[in-house]
Amino acid sequence: MTKILEPAKELNISGSFDTVVVGGGFAGVAAALAAARGGNKVLLCERVFMLGGLGTAGLVTIYLPLCDGRGHQVSFGIAEELLKVSIQDGYEDRYPKPWLEGGTLEEKAAQRYLVRYNAAACAIAYEKLLLDEGVKILYGTTVCDTIVEDGVITHLIVENKSGRSAIACGNVIDCSGDADVARFAGEETAQYGRGNILAAWYYHTDEEGNKLQMLGFSDVNIEKGSKRVGENEAMVNKRRYAGLEAEEITDFVISSHRSTYNHYLLGKPLSNTHMLTSIATIPQVRMTRGLKGDYWMTREDNHKYMEDSVGMFSDWHGKGDGSVYEVPFRALHGSKIKNLAAAGRTIAADDMMWDLTRVIPVCSVTGEAAGTAAALAKNFTDVDIKSLQKKLEDNGVMLHKNWEVE
Template identity: 25%
Template sequence: MSLQFIREEGLDIPVALDVDVVVCGGGAAGIGAALGAARAGAKTVLIERNSFLGGVATATIMPIFLMDLEHVNGFTKELITEIIRRGRAWSGTVLNFDPEAYKQVALELLCDAGVEFLFNTFVSRPIMEAGVIKGVIVENKSGRLAIMGKVVIDTTGDADVAYRAGVPCTFGRESDHKIRPLTINFRIGNVDFSKVVEYATQRPEEFSPDPLAQVLEMDKKCLRITGFFELVEQARQRNELDKDCHYIRFEGVDVDNGVTTVNNVRVYDLDPTNGFDLTRAEIAGRKQVELLFKFIKKYIPGCENAFLIDTSANIGVRESRRILGDYILNEQDILNEKKVPDSIALIYRRHIPGQEMHNPDRQEGSSTDHWARTLYKKLFSFQVPYRSFFPKQVENLLVVGRSMSQDHQADTWTRGMYCLIVLGQAAGILASIAARNNIKARELNVQNYRDQLYRQNILIE
């Protein structure tokens, strides 16, 4: 970093909006938060740097929820049910959806709820007054603007607002601060999935035995394919694939149109909260896309005539900063299904023993990687405490999504988008109550407001 500085002249920044709840970031947690707040009666604005909603689901073309329809609740269920009704999502052991339909339906439902939007707008810093957040400064084509709000919800994924408010944060795995890999996803079309499925069915040893990673439900048009281990290993030895690539995964499959997302780019050891590292990651990721696409076309049966449709607008970030909050949710709480007095949501997951999903150590999918080669054990559920949204030192700021207060391993279980939509929604409802009653959000006794969460179909216990 340069040691030289340029001093910025003092600016009078126009106040463009003054609302009850400001939601910063329109990914999984952000769409839940904005919808929850607006439906609970708050004047709500959602600010997003892209021109569309969805975050990783759309900007990183990651169109799959790793849960069945029966075990999702709240806005997740409403959103996916509407996309299924429009014939653009497919339900089976997992839920596949068309990311374009996701963008559209999420936007329509949030508009119907009365949410205001500011797209193509970057949230650059919080407006603070004596330890209380009063709004945020944003930048867009209009220049620099102030957006004032009684409660601010940081759903940027990287805790951008909280970090700039001086909230203490951790980064990545506690032991060494390494993070899960960054990924540019891409979509291919004109794949003959009947051939791919035939190949996979004839060679089960070549694919993951985990029924959540290997879903071959052609009758339901629900596919997720993980493996081609031997083909990949051979190509890796020939330097036809990146050295960290150990398997191929097709997911979010649209069987009828022969379309799938390929989730295999892995970029390690770069910091997505550093603008230069993020740029290096985008460049490194694109090199891998080229190799992967060539490999798939050349070696995977059913993909001979495939073409590249698109690559993700933003490289996908699985992990970066997390705030140190009033309560740090940990893996043991989750696996022990610990009951918490301030539960704001009950989340279902499937348990894979000893799982380290997307290991920061570059072994993902290799023969030594437990995760890619084991069976899931059981369906279980866990509660999420309201305290895990609250950064220390700052009032009326909630941080929800992957950067909330939890440890590296807890994130394995909370990171599913179907989970974060509901956590966002619960945070939005409670933020709305705090804003409209002029109560500090941290001081709400959640038990008194459970009916409001139930009213929006959120399970708590």
């Protein structure tokens, strides 16, 4: 590739914040909320014009379980708050009655604590939640570089309708889903080795109303031989996408649109009962790049006690097998860039573990942990773990399980 030297130019400093959260998916919403509640002046930069990321603009409208499948709740705090807010104006077709209306252990074991929500209503509700807590939101704002001095990010470079400017920051939480900030700043990152299968989840109407079509499953569902893999034949064992380069991600989106067309529109004209109602407005890639972190989570961590646990999550698959993972704070930051933490699908985990850590409840758990830490110390490497854990527990987070494993 031939190169050109971009002339240096002065930038306006368009703001100064204690904490800047990059990306407004579920991780970013949780992080901004926690940092603001901790007393910080918080900015959330989001490149599209709504909150929720893959969980709204990406049409992934299933808030996977907060429980272990054996009747025990595992994820608490903001993870549970965001689940409840996502259905405050009504839910789609899953309502976890035993969990929300006081069921027995047996009833809870029989129905996992998950919901399906309306993407648009959820995005609007989260926006209000953040504004009410004093978070400043800048939409249409892409963070495209960092200025780093002595291992600390002093400014983020952003581009938006006003042009290019710098934002001064005390600390930064990378919730971009792709560890963009970590890469710009020179923190250690890792790329997902297996690549993403094509996905084309879309909404459509039929006689029963507006419905989610889940076209394109995860690797694990395919490997487990899910009976719905047949319906997804067109997506399976085809090209894999890393999801990190402009041309490749454009190919992904175009193929996704084409799959939706072939699946829903080909040969059947639109009508009142046959309407394509929404397609995703951000690419539906599951795993791209993550932090290397000071701890690398693996499936071996199941039921492992973590001294620096900042919350828990379960295995989301099926009825649940009782698995419980504690998230070590070390998986949320590296040691090169002191004032940078990651939350959401970019926390440090290996390829197999990523399939568990990438889902919405874990994004909310890790967002809350990073946001709470951001309000306790400027540098994440200086956070006093006991103080962080106390603050999280005071806010209702359970750090270690208090039941016997069957």
